[in-house]
Amino acid sequence: MEIQATRKPPKVQTSIFIWLKDNLFSTWYNSIFTLFGLYILYLVLPPIFQWAILDAVWTGEDRLVCEWYDENKRKERAGACWLYIKVWLNFFTYGFYPDELQWRVNLTLLILVVSVALFFIPNFKKKHYVGIFLFVAYPIIAFFLLHGNEQLGLENVKTHKWGGAFLTVLLGLIGIIFALPLGIVLALGRRSKLPVVKALSIMFIEFWRGIPLITVLFFAAVMFPLFVPQGVEIDNLLRCIVGLTIFGGAYMAEVVRGGLQALPKGQYEAAQSIGLGYWRMMSLVIMPQALRIVIPGIVNTFIGLFKDTTLVSIISLMDLLLTVFTSMSNPDWMGFPFEGYIFAATGFFIFCFALSRYSLSVEKKLMVSHHK
Amino acid sequence: MNTNTQIIKAPKEDIFKSGKFRSFVVQSIVMILVISFIAWVVNNTATNMTANGIAHGFDFLWETSWFDIGYLPFIEHTNSHTYFNAFLVGLLNTVLVAVLGIFFATILGFLIGVGRLSDNWIISRFCGSYIEVLRNIPLLLQIFFWYHAVLRILPRAKSSINFSDSFFLNLKGLFIPKPIPETGFNAILFIGIISILCIIFLNIWAKRRQNITGKQFPIYSTSFTIFIIPVFIVSFLYNHPLSWEQPVLKGFNFKGGFRLIPELLALLLALSLYTASFIAENVRSGILAISKGQKEAAAAVGLKPGQVLRLIVIPQAMRVIIPPLTSQYLNLTKNSSLAVAIAYPDLVHVFAGTALMQTGQAVEILAITMSVYLSLSLTISLLMNWYNSAMALKDR
Numbered sequence: 001m002e003i004q005a006t007r008k009p010p011k012v013q014t015s016i017f018i019w020l021k022d023n024l025f026s027t028w029y030n031s032i033f034t035l036f037g038l039y040i041l042y043l044v045l046p047p048i049f050q051w052a053i054l055d056a057v058w059t060g061e062d063r064l065v066c067e068w069y070d071e072n073k074r075k076e077r078a079g080a081c082w083l084y085i086k087v088w089l090n091f092f093t094y095g096f097y098p099d100e101l102q103w104r105v106n107l108t109l110l111i112l113v114v115s116v117a118l119f120f121i122p123n124f125k126k127k128h129y130v131g132i133f134l135f136v137a138y139p140i141i142a143f144f145l146l147h148g149n150e151q152l153g154l155e156n157v158k159t160h161k162w163g164g165a166f167l168t169v170l171l172g173l174i175g176i177i178f179a180l181p182l183g184i185v186l187a188l189g190r191r192s193k194l195p196v197v198k199a200l201s202i203m204f205i206e207f208w209r210g211i212p213l214i215t216v217l218f219f220a221a222v223m224f225p226l227f228v229p230q231g232v233e234i235d236n237l238l239r240c241i242v243g244l245t246i247f248g249g250a251y252m253a254e255v256v257r258g259g260l261q262a263l264p265k266g267q268y269e270a271a272q273s274i275g276l277g278y279w280r281m282m283s284l285v286i287m288p289q290a291l292r293i294v295i296p297g298i299v300n301t302f303i304g305l306f307k308d309t310t311l312v313s314i315i316s317l318m319d320l321l322l323t324v325f326t327s328m329s330n331p332d333w334m335g336f337p338f339e340g341y342i343f344a345a346t347g348f349f350i351f352c353f354a355l356s357r358y359s360l361s362v363e364k365k366l367m368v369s370h371h372k
Numbered sequence: 373m374n375t376n377t378q379i380i381k382a383p384k385e386d387i388f389k390s391g392k393f394r395s396f397v398v399q400s401i402v403m404i405l406v407i408s409f410i411a412w413v414v415n416n417t418a419t420n421m422t423a424n425g426i427a428h429g430f431d432f433l434w435e436t437s438w439f440d441i442g443y444l445p446f447i448e449h450t451n452s453h454t455y456f457n458a459f460l461v462g463l464l465n466t467v468l469v470a471v472l473g474i475f476f477a478t479i480l481g482f483l484i485g486v487g488r489l490s491d492n493w494i495i496s497r498f499c500g501s502y503i504e505v506l507r508n509i510p511l512l513l514q515i516f517f518w519y520h521a522v523l524r525i526l527p528r529a530k531s532s533i534n535f536s537d538s539f540f541l542n543l544k545g546l547f548i549p550k551p552i553p554e555t556g557f558n559a560i561l562f563i564g565i566i567s568i569l570c571i572i573f574l575n576i577w578a579k580r581r582q583n584i585t586g587k588q589f590p591i592y593s594t595s596f597t598i599f600i601i602p603v604f605i606v607s608f609l610y611n612h613p614l615s616w617e618q619p620v621l622k623g624f625n626f627k628g629g630f631r632l633i634p635e636l637l638a639l640l641l642a643l644s645l646y647t648a649s650f651i652a653e654n655v656r657s658g659i660l661a662i663s664k665g666q667k668e669a670a671a672a673v674g675l676k677p678g679q680v681l682r683l684i685v686i687p688q689a690m691r692v693i694i695p696p697l698t699s700q701y702l703n704l705t706k707n708s709s710l711a712v713a714i715a716y717p718d719l720v721h722v723f724a725g726t727a728l729m730q731t732g733q734a735v736e737i738l739a740i741t742m743s744v745y746l747s748l749s750l751t752i753s754l755l756m757n758w759y760n761s762a763m764a765l766k767d768r
Binding site: 023024026030033034037038041193194195196197200206207209210211212213214215218219222223225226227228229230303307308310311313314321325328337338341344345348349352353356 | 745
């Protein structure tokens with residue numbers, strides 16, 4: 001009998017040329033695509049790099065650094081004028097919030113960042129206290145800090161002075177803090193066995209999901225004052241927040257409903273069999289599981305809501321977009337729309353992209369634990 | 373004696389603890405709360421409206437509106453027309469931007485979605501970054517970017533960007549040739565419709581024959597011939613009765629042709645580029661949802677690669693793609709209301725903006741505007757549910 005020689009495993013080929021051949025030049029049409037793509041990049045990237053980095057103006061006093069008139073009285077322009085962003089940065093961040101009181105905004109944000117960070121400490125046992133703090137106590141503290149209270153010795157700052165990135169973040173956060181509970185209630189209502197509750201929830205959800213946000217905001221701006229008794233003034237920002245919350249809540253409800261439907265019936269039956277009533281079953285057994293399944297959906301809805309907060313600029317709340325837009329109509333700094341919009345877009349992109357990566361990683365983790 | 377025949381009676385049901393009673397009470401309370409809230413709101417609104425002297429009712433629709441609308445591709449509106457006419461103009465402009473946006477977004481979205489799955493590293497990375505960048509930036513910001521930044525650096529009319537002497541792009545918008553039907557054009561339309569009817573019947577017949585006999589019929593090439601040849605013959609007989617009116621530079625502006633205003637261009641660019649990034653993701657997940665086994669099984673029963681794609685992959689991928697695709701179309705239509713931010717005369721701008729400011733009848737105008745969008749959404753979701761149940765896999 002012949003003993004077969006054991007064959008060695010094929011060598012793993014990992015040279016750069018192999019990679020190039022596999023990924024860029026595997027077939028003749030792939031090679032054409034690659035060359036075409038490289039050509040486009042060659043056409044687009046160098047000018048952008050030149051404009052945004054090499055020719056850009058970073059320091060200086062006024063706009064004359066960024067543009068001047070040559071001897072033929074023609075306007076000359078260097079690259080991007082990042083000086084413009086630098087000059088307006090405070091306005092873009094805080095709007096008209098008084099300079100000497102801006103520490104209050106920073107403090108509010110700091111408390112938030114610290115308490116959210118606590119969530120991510122792996123072995124921290126008292127996470128539910130942090131959750132309760134975030135959803136109950138924090139909004140009250142934030143209100144007193146931002147709006148001020150004479151008795152506490154904090155100067156009042158009217159909401160029409162709030163603005164910039166601060167207002168955008170605020171609207172997004174309020175959206176999530178209030179829209180999530182509303183969404184949970186609506187989702188439970190939609191799954192309820194009581195026909196009246198169910199019908200009302202469906203009508204409510206489908207109505208707000210069926211109309212564009214801008215009409216919701218118009219509705220909030222124009223109709224809310226008509227709905228309340230005469231003499232009652234509702235703050236413009238508050239109207240907007242109510243509109244955003246209802247709108248976000250309707251979308252959140254559908255996400256939560258997805259989680260409720262995804263749970264196997266056995267969970268409900270098991271909870272009932274050990275004698276839990278409706279509310280205890282929901283709060284102790286069903287919701288914790290359902291909400292965990294839909295974390296990605298919740299985060300995605302939040303991203304959508306966060307992007308949608310830009311719409312408040314149409315009813316003239318000074319959010320990040322409107323502060324950028326306003327700075328462009330300043331006669332001293334007209335003519336830098338690209339810089340302004342690129343700045344705002346970068347801000348939104350970093351925030352939304354990071355969140356969407358987070359939601360993706362949660363999704364992957366959930367998929368792994370489901371397959372166990 | 374009946375001591376040992378005592379029957380244990382069922383415990384008397386306490387009516388106040390029964391589930392039915394409780395659900396009745398809960399529902400009544402909810403009902404009362406909702407109704408009294410609505411009554412409170414209606415009452416407040418009525419009081420406020422009388423106090424502020426705001427008229428009510430829908431009579432204002434037939435009154436003359438005292439404003440002009442600048443851009444009217446379809447019907448006319450000057451300051452002597454009614455508010456109802458303004459409503460129609462706004463609605464048509466919304467439909468125009470929505471239809472064009474859906475068209476471009478679909479094409480681009482499918483291309484990017486397929487490109488994302490390409491073996492080619494550069495193409496796939498390019499499509500990936502397109503998707504990530506575009507969908508993580510707010511749409512309104514993108515609209516502003518196109519309108520206030522990009523379209524503002526276009527040249528004046530005299531030095532327009534010229535595409536083959538028929539398309540001109542400048543600060544005033546994009547000028548494209550306009551089709552002018554001449555005598556005999558109706559005949560072509562007529563012949564075209566008849567050919568399409570013939571093709572439909574031919575398809576039904578071919579499918580039935582295939583079901584019975586298993587014989588295939590070269591349906592695509594025949595349909596193409598049936599459509600092209602008669603239309604071409606009639607067109608030739610009438611000496612090509614469709615001409616194009618070219619835009620021509622007269623003085624400081626272009627005359628003739630069809631003008632797409634910058635507002636429309638910016639809105640269209642932003643809406644289609646933004647929505648395309650979402651459609652691309654739907655397309656990608658739809659294609660990925662088909663298991664490799666499907667393609668291998670199809671190849672094993674002897675289908676050619678083209679047939680595998682046409683008969684196995686695409687029908688199944690479409691089943692996954694179409695539901696989220698429709699909701700993207702719906703989103704695009706609803707997002708077209710952002711037109712108000714750059715004053716493109718759509719429904720929200722013309723009706724819920726200008727007309728509302730002039731008449732002050734906020735309740736009626738917002739009710740009409742909302743119900744337009746609402747009926748659109750509900751119709752589409754009804755169609756979607758119907759489609760889903762028709763297309764869902766039928767387990768036997």
